[in-house]
Amino acid sequence: MSQTSENTLKVAHQGFKYFTHGLATGEWNDFLEILTEDFNFWFPQGKYHGLNVGKQQAKEFFQYVSQAFNTGLTITSLERVTSNETTVVFEFCDEGNLMGEPYKNRVAVSFDVREDKICGYREYFGSNGKSN
Amino acid sequence: MSQTSENTLKVAHQGFKYFTHGLATGEWNDFLEILTEDFNFWFPQGKYHGLNVGKQQAKEFFQYVSQAFNTGLTITSLERVTSNETTVVFEFCDEGNLMGEPYKNRVAVSFDVREDKICGYREYFGSNGKSN
Numbered sequence: 001m002s003q004t005s006e007n008t009l010k011v012a013h014q015g016f017k018y019f020t021h022g023l024a025t026g027e028w029n030d031f032l033e034i035l036t037e038d039f040n041f042w043f044p045q046g047k048y049h050g051l052n053v054g055k056q057q058a059k060e061f062f063q064y065v066s067q068a069f070n071t072g073l074t075i076t077s078l079e080r081v082t083s084n085e086t087t088v089v090f091e092f093c094d095e096g097n098l099m100g101e102p103y104k105n106r107v108a109v110s111f112d113v114r115e116d117k118i119c120g121y122r123e124y125f126g127s128n129g130k131s132n
Numbered sequence: 133m134s135q136t137s138e139n140t141l142k143v144a145h146q147g148f149k150y151f152t153h154g155l156a157t158g159e160w161n162d163f164l165e166i167l168t169e170d171f172n173f174w175f176p177q178g179k180y181h182g183l184n185v186g187k188q189q190a191k192e193f194f195q196y197v198s199q200a201f202n203t204g205l206t207i208t209s210l211e212r213v214t215s216n217e218t219t220v221v222f223e224f225c226d227e228g229n230l231m232g233e234p235y236k237n238r239v240a241v242s243f244d245v246r247e248d249k250i251c252g253y254r255e256y257f258g259s260n261g262k263s264n
Contacts, residue, residue: 042238042258044238044257044258044259044260045259045260049259049260050259080216080219080221080242081216082214082215082216082219082220082221082242083214083215083216084212084213084214084215087212087214088214089212089214089221089223089240089242091221091242091254091256106174106176106254106256107256108221108240108242108254108256110212110214110221110223110240122223122238122240122258123258124223124238124239124240124256124257124258125176125256125257125258126174126176126254126255126256126257127176127177127181127182128176128177128181
């Protein structure tokens with residue numbers, strides 16, 4: 001299957017929907033299902049800071065995120081979506097409680113798409129996570 | 133002039149070239165020239181954390197950046213460029229010295245384009261700025 005911008009956008013939007021659901025509920029199965037086996041991701045800080053490789057690592061990471069935000073993390077606004085043939089970037093704001101403290105951030109996540117799966121993910125922080 | 137994706141990409145690439153030059157040399161005139169008077173920007177942390185409005189504020193900000201990185205900040209690789217009709221996101225890695233300490237980061241910057249100028253800028257950090 002050849003890669004088209006249209007398909008890339010479609011797969012990334014589906015992935016982002018599952019990602020949003022995972023953040024809100026802690027249920028990551030749909031999101032994990034759409035990842036390639038060699039999925040890799042970059043995260044800005046903490047235990048998973050830097051490059052992480054493989055779907056099992058991703059599973060552990062997203063469980064760790066949901067443990068930290070155990071009442072869920074809500075995407076309050078999706079601000080911009082940009083794309084090219086293989087990559088889609090979502091800029092959004094989120095809000096929740098991190099270890100019981102009010103948290104909000106501005107975030108950019110970049111999904112790389114291969115055929116009907118997501119093969120890469122990079123997260124970038126636009127704020128310091130404090131709620132004020 | 134109507135907004136087209138092609139023009140948006142062209143203006144944003146020109147802006148990114150000036151931005152790169154500003155980071156490397158501390159000379160920001162070309163970059164400031166391409167900004168609208170009502171240019172606004174979001175920055176993740178420090179003195180300019182949050183939303184900043186107006187070209188004068190931008191001028192002070194970029195001078196402040198160049199004072200902090202007084203030997204220049206080099207973009208070591210441009211990793212992805214994504215776009216839509218009005219916005220272009222550049223994902224890149226940079227490296228330099230921050231107040232004399234080795235610094236490197238993964239960064240996403242998002243430029244909003246209006247006609248032949250850049251009217252908005254959002255910066256996101258993909259790392260913690262430490263060089264290891």
